[in-house]
Amino acid sequence: MMRPPARRILLQGNEACADAAILAGCRYFAGYPITPATEIAERMATKMPEVGGVFIQMEDEIASIASVIGASWAGAKAMTATSGPGFSLMQEGIGLAVMTETPCVIVDVQRLGPCQGFATYPMQGDVMQARWGSHGDSRSNIVLAPASPQEIFNLTIEAFNLAERLRTPVIVLSDEIVAHMREGVLIPRIEELKLEKRTEVVPATPEFKFHELSGCDVTPMPRLGTGYRLNLVGHLRTEEGRVSMPPQSVPQVAFKLLSHLADKITAAEWEAKKVKTLFAEDSKTMLISYGSPSRTVESAVKEARKAGMKVGCVRLVTLWPFPENQLQTILEGMEEVIVVEMNLGQIVDKVKEVVGRSTRVTHVPKVGDLHTTEEILDCIGRAAV
Amino acid sequence: MSHPLLKYLREDWMPTLLCPGCGDGTVLQCLLRAIENKKIDIDRVALIAGIGCHARLGTGYVAADSMWTLHGRAFPVATGIKLVDPSLHVVVLTGDGDCGSIGLGHFVHAARRNVGILALCFNNSIYGMTGGQVAPTTPRGTITKTTPYGNLEYPLDLCSLAETAGASYVARWTTAHPLQLTKSIEKALGKSGFSFVEAVTQCPTYFGKYTLQSTKASDILRWFLRNSVSIQQSEKLSPKELAAKIVIGEFVDVQKFELAEQYQLQLKKKSGDWK
Numbered sequence: 001m002m003r004p005p006a007r008r009i010l011l012q013g014n015e016a017c018a019d020a021a022i023l024a025g026c027r028y029f030a031g032y033p034i035t036p037a038t039e040i041a042e043r044m045a046t047k048m049p050e051v052g053g054v055f056i057q058m059e060d061e062i063a064s065i066a067s068v069i070g071a072s073w074a075g076a077k078a079m080t081a082t083s084g085p086g087f088s089l090m091q092e093g094i095g096l097a098v099m100t101e102t103p104c105v106i107v108d109v110q111r112l113g114p115c116q117g118f119a120t121y122p123m124q125g126d127v128m129q130a131r132w133g134s135h136g137d138s139r140s141n142i143v144l145a146p147a148s149p150q151e152i153f154n155l156t157i158e159a160f161n162l163a164e165r166l167r168t169p170v171i172v173l174s175d176e177i178v179a180h181m182r183e184g185v186l187i188p189r190i191e192e193l194k195l196e197k198r199t200e201v202v203p204a205t206p207e208f209k210f211h212e213l214s215g216c217d218v219t220p221m222p223r224l225g226t227g228y229r230l231n232l233v234g235h236l237r238t239e240e241g242r243v244s245m246p247p248q249s250v251p252q253v254a255f256k257l258l259s260h261l262a263d264k265i266t267a268a269e270w271e272a273k274k275v276k277t278l279f280a281e282d283s284k285t286m287l288i289s290y291g292s293p294s295r296t297v298e299s300a301v302k303e304a305r306k307a308g309m310k311v312g313c314v315r316l317v318t319l320w321p322f323p324e325n326q327l328q329t330i331l332e333g334m335e336e337v338i339v340v341e342m343n344l345g346q347i348v349d350k351v352k353e354v355v356g357r358s359t360r361v362t363h364v365p366k367v368g369d370l371h372t373t374e375e376i377l378d379c380i381g382r383a384a385v
Numbered sequence: 386m387s388h389p390l391l392k393y394l395r396e397d398w399m400p401t402l403l404c405p406g407c408g409d410g411t412v413l414q415c416l417l418r419a420i421e422n423k424k425i426d427i428d429r430v431a432l433i434a435g436i437g438c439h440a441r442l443g444t445g446y447v448a449a450d451s452m453w454t455l456h457g458r459a460f461p462v463a464t465g466i467k468l469v470d471p472s473l474h475v476v477v478l479t480g481d482g483d484c485g486s487i488g489l490g491h492f493v494h495a496a497r498r499n500v501g502i503l504a505l506c507f508n509n510s511i512y513g514m515t516g517g518q519v520a521p522t523t524p525r526g527t528i529t530k531t532t533p534y535g536n537l538e539y540p541l542d543l544c545s546l547a548e549t550a551g552a553s554y555v556a557r558w559t560t561a562h563p564l565q566l567t568k569s570i571e572k573a574l575g576k577s578g579f580s581f582v583e584a585v586t587q588c589p590t591y592f593g594k595y596t597l598q599s600t601k602a603s604d605i606l607r608w609f610l611r612n613s614v615s616i617q618q619s620e621k622l623s624p625k626e627l628a629a630k631i632v633i634g635e636f637v638d639v640q641k642f643e644l645a646e647q648y649q650l651q652l653k654k655k656s657g658d659w660k
Contacts, residue, residue, distance in 0.1 A: 060490065063490075229449055
């Protein structure tokens with residue numbers, strides 16, 4: 001049988017995201033039309049039936065994430081895609097996914113906000129919402145920030161793998177520019193990919209513990225309808241998945257459960273905590289960015305280098321959990337750190353926390369459009385003085 | 386000899402945390418009896434609930450796959466499950482607040498899509514779990530914790546809404562009609578499309594106390610019997626007379642295209658390019 005070869009095709013970021021999801025084994029997509037994320041749903045509507053998967057347009061984003069959780073427990077790798085306003089509506093559902101340890105992928109194509117903002121203009125306003133949006137100290141979301149159609153392709157596959165391995169929601173934090181930009185995307189052959197598979201845990205055993213709350217261990221996920229008689233709850237529960245417990249043990253059980261949900265994300269041996277650097281070795285000034293602004297940052301840094309300035313840049317690919325250790329090593333001994341974000345300042349405080357008081361941190365905010373190379377060069381110039 | 390339905394329950398989780406005289410147990414028993422009578426494999430049943438007394442009862446104490454999800458969101462969770470595994474018996478346990486207020490949109494759309502799930506609504510006409518606040522089903526004039534001077538709003542008829550939205554099967558009974566309720570659930574379990582069965586259930590702790598000045602279940606059950614009218618009887622009543630009544634019976638029983646089944650048919654035509 002002929003296998004399709006690896007090939008490079010021209011794709012929009014949103015299309016690349018949908019294609020990658022299908023390649024990663026996504027077989028359930030639920031969504032609600034919203035600019036600038038709609039193309040993901042449209043492509044899924046066409047392609048999902050071709051691979052035997054389910055596409056459904058739900059009545060709103062609340063229903064979209066809820067049905068994704070149901071689909072995931074029925075055995076399908078599942079995903080939804082939206083933009084800021086819809087992402088806000090999904091927060092309660094994301095909390096349910098965290099609490100029930102449901103693997104799912106949520107794509108948030110960020111747009112200008114708050115509120116309706118401007119649907120066709122870009123921003124990176126949802127960085128903190130992606131991390132802290134759900135109530136109750138929910139900190140299990142993994143957040144990945146792509147900067148190109150190729151990268152959203154790769155990170156969407158990565159997102160499914162992480163979601164399945166760690167049984168947690170993974171958020172692909174795209175933005176309007178990445179979503180609508182067209183570039184060549186290398187589509188690998190499926191056998192070249194490492195894809196995380198759902199482990200079938202049948203037959204049911206009476207000893208089966210629904211959740212081992214032991215640090216970072218993640219138990220295999222049973223499927224509804226296979227005899228486990230699961231009691232899945234958004235409520236606090238014990239290792240057996242049991243809700244009723246003596247009142248005096250609630251604080252202990254709660255601490256154990258919440259620690260488990262947090263620890264499995266931070267302590268697991270996964271390689272997604274990614275940062276990418278350029279000219280890091282001999283730089284005195286480092287620029288930090290993520291997502292689409294990192295593209296102009298990169299070209300500005302290259303120009304500054306031509307002019308002989310000792311400047312480099314770091315791009316955060318994994319936003320949450322924050323790649324503190326990697327960043328600390330890279331930024332050691334820097335005189336100046338410049339944070340370039342398409343917002344009024346979200347990741348900059350985290351950077352300040354990492355570098356401490358000895359290094360000067362400058363923030364370059366902008367909303368609704370990318371920084372120009374000149375704007376960034378200006379900042380580099382001021383830093384060099 | 387043990388009770389024939391005991392095998393469906395987690396005895397070691399008992400007692401339940403529901404109040405004495407609560408009608409939710411009666412409704413749950415009717416559901417389990419219907420599952421037993423229809424000889425449905427309990428391991429192929431998924432009970433999906435939102436939030437409320439009914440949800441707390443129906444998803445923990447029953448030894449079956451169950452999800453206690455978010456307030457009002459059981460319908461979309463169930464829709465996702467049904468579309469992925471169409472042969473599963475997906476039962477949504479919902480309440481009058483859960484499906485008539487916070488989850489109203491989801492309820493209407495599940496009925497409109499005619500997705501093959503059974504929605505069993507425990508309607509106690511009050512917010513019980515939070516301590517007796519007004520619900521969208523509370524009769525006008527009722528004094529509750531959040532309507533201390535009397536409820537000014539008109540109550541919502543969940544069955545007529547389900548009918549308008551396009552459900553395949555719609556019926557209403559009270560906990561004073563357990564045999565009829567069981568029969569309706571059996572019938573609903575046999576339907577391929579969306580079915581909605583409303584069980585008007587007694588909440589002695591709040592609704593009984595506020596409306597009948599009695600916290601005795603038997604008083605409320607007698608009140609249900611006195612105030613229940615059949616669909617035929619209801620047609621002879623004026624809107625004013627009808628306002629104080631509970632119309633019971635089967636409102637809808639039609640055959641329509643079911644979503645998950647139709648989706649599978651569409652898939653067969655489309656799939657094949659990728660394997």
